[in-house]
Amino acid sequence: MNxxxxxxxxxxxxxxxxxxxxxxxxxxxxxxxxxPTETPVPATPTPAVLSTIxxxxxxxxxxxxxxxxxxxxxxxxxxxxxxxxxxxxLVTHGHSxxxxxxxxxxxxxxxxxxxxxxxxxxxxxxxxxxLGIEAKVMKEGETLEVNxxxxxxxxxxxxxxxxxxxxxxxxxxxxxxxxxxxGGTGPYPEMAQNECDIAIVPIYRNTTLNEVVSLIPAKEISxxxxxxxxxxxxAIVLGKDHPDKKxxxxxxxxxxx
Numbered sequence: 001m002n003x004x005x006x007x008x009x010x011x012x013x014x015x016x017x018x019x020x021x022x023x024x025x026x027x028x029x030x031x032x033x034x035x036p037t038e039t040p041v042p043a044t045p046t047p048a049v050l051s052t053i054x055x056x057x058x059x060x061x062x063x064x065x066x067x068x069x070x071x072x073x074x075x076x077x078x079x080x081x082x083x084x085x086x087x088x089x090l091v092t093h094g095h096s097x098x099x100x101x102x103x104x105x106x107x108x109x110x111x112x113x114x115x116x117x118x119x120x121x122x123x124x125x126x127x128x129x130x131l132g133i134e135a136k137v138m139k140e141g142e143t144l145e146v147n148x149x150x151x152x153x154x155x156x157x158x159x160x161x162x163x164x165x166x167x168x169x170x171x172x173x174x175x176x177x178x179x180x181x182x183g184g185t186g187p188y189p190e191m192a193q194n195e196c197d198i199a200i201v202p203i204y205r206n207t208t209l210n211e212v213v214s215l216i217p218a219k220e221i222s223x224x225x226x227x228x229x230x231x232x233x234x235a236i237v238l239g240k241d242h243p244d245k246k247x248x249x250x251x252x253x254x255x256x257x
Contacts, residue, residue, distance in 0.1 A: 052179070052220075056200075058222075058224060061077055061078065062074065062092070062098060063075050063103075066172075070147065070148075070149060071084045072086070072172060073086050073090070074090050075090075075099075076107060080253075080254035081255030083255060085107060085108075086107040086112045087147065088115065089104065089113070089114045089115065090170045091114075091115070091116045093119040093168075093184050094121075094122065094167075098184070099120060105131065108132070108133055115135065115144065116137055116138070117137070117138060117166055118137055119161075119168075120137075121135075121137060138153040141154075148174075149172055149174045156169040157186070157188065158208070159186070160184065161183075171194060180194055180216070182201050185204075187208050189215075192216075194217070198221070199216045199218035201216070201221060201222065203226050204225065209238070213238055222249060224250070228249065235247035
């Protein structure tokens with residue numbers, strides 16, 4: 001092959017050789033797919049479930065308010081604070097530290113039911129027109145149902161409150177609990193039959209208090225008709241004497257929202 005032929009042959013092969021010697025095209029870069037990070041959603045706070053004791057408020061003397069599915073007042077007197085209208089009012093006896101027209105007028109509404117013992121009928125009749133509400137009278141041993149609340153009237157008597165006077169205590173069944181307000185009473189044998197979860201015990205004599213709390217078949221007991229400090233002291237002392245029961249002091253003072 002002459003030089004010219006070799007040159008022509010070389011030039012013919014040159015494009016193919018250049019292609020073969022060219023650097024390879026870079027492979028496309030693979031970008032990893034990252035799943036988006038989920039923003040955590042805070043859990044919805046669960047409202048605290050109040051115990052029955054936490055639903056009770058003490059205004060002094062034997063005046064108690066239960067705030068559950070209904071507002072139930074026992075012996076309302078010296079009421080103070082943001083007072084809800086009563087669904088049910090129960091008055092154990094007619095002494096002036098348990099019956100107060102001024103306080104009743106603060107809580108009676110169009111749908112309020114007023115329940116009284118026979119001992120209260122005289123003072124009620126005197127104030128009936130002013131109160132503008134009919135009262136249901138319950139004697140001991142009677143049972144009444146009001147808007148789903150079962151009320152039992154039980155005996156309540158001692159040397160200060162004679163049985164023939166007609167005062168009573170009340171046991172109400174509400175929100176799955178039985179709450180016993182003992183009223184003006186000392187110990188009596190049938191007290192052991194007053195089945196309840198919580199007992200509110202007005203104190204009239206230190207000498208009979210131990211016997212009263214021994215008789216009452218309650219899981220929790222609170223002593224009232226005394227000062228808040230004294231109630232706390234009774235809870236400590238009685239707790240040592242009766243370790244099988246829990247003694248508590250109900251929150252007291254003006255009712256706050």
